[in-house]
Amino acid sequence: NAGVTQTPKFQVLKTGQSMTLQCAQDMNHEYMSWYRQDPGMGLRLIHYSVGAGITDQGEVPNGYNVSRSTTEDFPLRLLSAAPSQTSVYFCASSYGDQETQYFGPGTRLLVL
Amino acid sequence: QQQVKQSPQSLIVQKGGISIINCAYENTAFDYFPWYQQFPGKGPALLIAIRPDVSEKKEGRFTISFNKSAKQFSLHIMDSQPGDSATYFCAASSPGGYQKVTFGTGTKLQVIP
Numbered sequence: 001n002a003g004v005t006q007t008p009k010f011q012v013l014k015t016g017q018s019m020t021l022q023c024a025q026d027m028n029h030e031y032m033s034w035y036r037q038d039p040g041m042g043l044r045l046i047h048y049s050v051g052a053g054i055t056d057q058g059e060v061p062n063g064y065n066v067s068r069s070t071t072e073d074f075p076l077r078l079l080s081a082a083p084s085q086t087s088v089y090f091c092a093s094s095y096g097d098q099e100t101q102y103f104g105p106g107t108r109l110l111v112l
Numbered sequence: 113q114q115q116v117k118q119s120p121q122s123l124i125v126q127k128g129g130i131s132i133i134n135c136a137y138e139n140t141a142f143d144y145f146p147w148y149q150q151f152p153g154k155g156p157a158l159l160i161a162i163r164p165d166v167s168e169k170k171e172g173r174f175t176i177s178f179n180k181s182a183k184q185f186s187l188h189i190m191d192s193q194p195g196d197s198a199t200y201f202c203a204a205s206s207p208g209g210y211q212k213v214t215f216g217t218g219t220k221l222q223v224i225p
Contacts, residue, residue: 004155035215040121042201042215043156058212090155098144098205101213103155 001026004104006091012110013081021076021107023091031094032074034066036087043090049074081111115139116204118216125223131189133219135202142204147176147187150199192223
């Protein structure tokens with residue numbers, strides 16, 4: 001099993017550009033989520049999904065969109081990138097509520 | 113509002129020593145407290161987790177101590193090794209529908225030989 005995979009590993013954007021961060025898991029997990037990690041702030045939940053077709057907002061959802069058309073994939077879309085979105089983004093999946101979360105390797109995003 | 117407060121921000125421990133990281137929470141609905149370990153350039157990985165029905169949980173050199181009345185929990189790393197050098201995050205979640213995990217701000221541990 002590949003576990004949780006994320007692409008790209010690193011991306012540079014200009015302010016106003018849009019992009020999609022990809023996340024896929026092959027563990028048949030129902031729960032998937034996106035976090036951003038910033039220095040001194042830990043991990044903050046952006047959006048999450050409890051199954052295909054079901055998504056909801058986390059702590060810091062503004063400027064991001066998600067969709068979940070399949071169990072395996074959970075892409076994160078930046079609609080109009082801003083310098084404040086410079087961060088490291090992690091996707092995670094788990095079997096269920098309060099079960100172990102498995103994290104991907106992260107995507108480092110720099111918005112100029 | 114930081115619902116899980118973690119300290120210290122950084123920690124330097126001699127090889128063989130005990131590393132102690134503390135966390136405090138506010139939400140009394142939290143009932144699941146995992147600790148994650150993160151090496152540079154990698155995603156976090158679950159280290160150990162505890163529920164409030166026990167006061168202590170041990171896995172190898174790693175022990176979680178839990179004080180429900182004080183709303184505090186801590187990670188102890190016994191016989192710390194250079195390979196333990198990483199960033200550690202405490203976290204907490206409440207039951208009911210989804211794993212909305214609240215993370216602490218992290219502790220960067222360096223174990224020196």
